[in-house]
Amino acid sequence: MRAGAAIRAAALAAVLLALSPPLWAQDLASQPEGTIAVTPDARTDAAISDRIETILSGLDGFADVTVDVDAGIVTLGGTVLDGAAQERLDRLVARVDGVVEIENQVHETTDLGARLTPVAQRFRDRMAQMVGFLPLLGVALLTALLIGWIGNRIARMRRPWDRIAANPFIAEILRTAIRLGFCVAAVVVALDILGATALLGTFLGAAGIIGIALGFAVRDTVENFIASVMLSLRQPFRPNDLIEIDGIMGRVIRLNSRATTLLSLDGNDIRIPNAMVFKAVITNYTRHPQRRFTFDLSVAGGTDLAAVRDLGLKTLQALDFVLPAPEPAVWIDEIGKSGIVMRFTGWVTQQGAEFNKARGEAIRAVRDTLEAAGYGPPEPTYRVRLEEPPAEASQPPLSPAAAEPVIDEDTTPDIAPDAAFERMVEAGKQEGERNLLSEHAPQE
Secondary structure, three states, rough: OOOHHHHHHHHHHHHHHHHHOOOHHHHHOOOOOEEEOOOOOHHOOHHHHHHHHHHHHOOOOOOOEEEEEOOEEEEEEEEEHHHHHHHHHHHHHHEEOOEEEEOOOOOEEOOOHHHHHHHHHHHHHHHHHHHHHHHHHHHHHHHHHHHHHHHHHOOOOOOHHHHHHHHHHHHHHOOOOOOOOHHHHHHHHHHHOOOOHHHHHHHHHHHHHHHHHHHHHHHHHHHHHHHHHHHHOOOOOOOOOOEOOOOOEEEEEEOOOOEEEEEEEOOEEEEEEEHHHHHOEEEEOOOOOEEEEEEEEOOOOOOHHHHHHHHHHHHHOOOOOOOOOOOOEEEEEEEEEOOOEEEEEEEEEEOOHHHHHHHHHHHHHHHHHHHOOOOOOOOOOOOOOOOOOOOOOOOOOOOOOOOOOOOOOOOOOOEEEEEEEEHHHHHHHHOOOOOOOOOOOOOO
């Protein structure tokens, strides 16, 4: 009975063993994912060595690597091309099942031929890739050139931009902006065809950084350029206008992208940066044809001031170049210790007349008339004590009714503009850069 029970138990155990999965299969199923499995009969040092050599033989760059395994410790020797191959070798060997430790004694090779061979191979591969890439590169290049040509043709059209822009300078800026926009579009399309749009972000980022750096470096130049754009739009003065900017007076010759050039009344060129001109107070003496002149004359303290006023006003009205409207005027400006200051004003037109000459001629005429009537300037005062009165009294001045303006009707005063100076102004307009001022542009 005992023998029969033992036989039945042994038979049952054999059946269960046959139906259950083998232990080595369970071990393989429990291995972590990502390892290189080794069959149960290869868990020896020789099997591990064979497995590693088999793996390395199928890869490039590990032909000179030797493998030695002792109790699961793998010792690697030989040479590889570079440090990256050493790191890759460690990762491959570590994935082999049964490896306990790795002793990596591999060194980088110093053989010139071995190191240049991969370089030559990569060069041949890149050349073959470039040759295959040439048709696509040609299509991208032709597309970019076509877009650039279209932009240039649009920018060269005169009529639409001249109508939109206030002057030729602004029209040229619009044309440049159109060309630049089409160039950027050409680059974007070409990179999109080549599948290299990622380079566009890098290019624009680098361009932005360079632009900021250049902006700080040429800040004054940029400021002058922007001021020139604003001045060309506003047109506060025209060529040959007589203007004054912060105490600097002269006739306008030209306005370029950097500075405004004036010709002083002494014949000197004056270049004022446009940024300064844009922010300065500008006095334009030529904007209105009519301009008033002013001068002062002194008379003695005991003079009939009403008679001097009437005679001076009559003299100014008798001058041909003095305009009847607005009317000339005379008034008492100041009473001093030695005399009384009378102020005389009149209006002249600057069209065909030189203002300073007209003013000087008016001063001469009024002074001669007053002196002829006995209203001369005050004499120096001396305190003298006399024992006897003078034998004859001085002749009293003429009455205002008897006094007449002293004007030589046979002589025409020369108040015409200086022809030589006008030629200097015209010659200055022809020199240097193109003038941004336009005679036909709207003026503020």
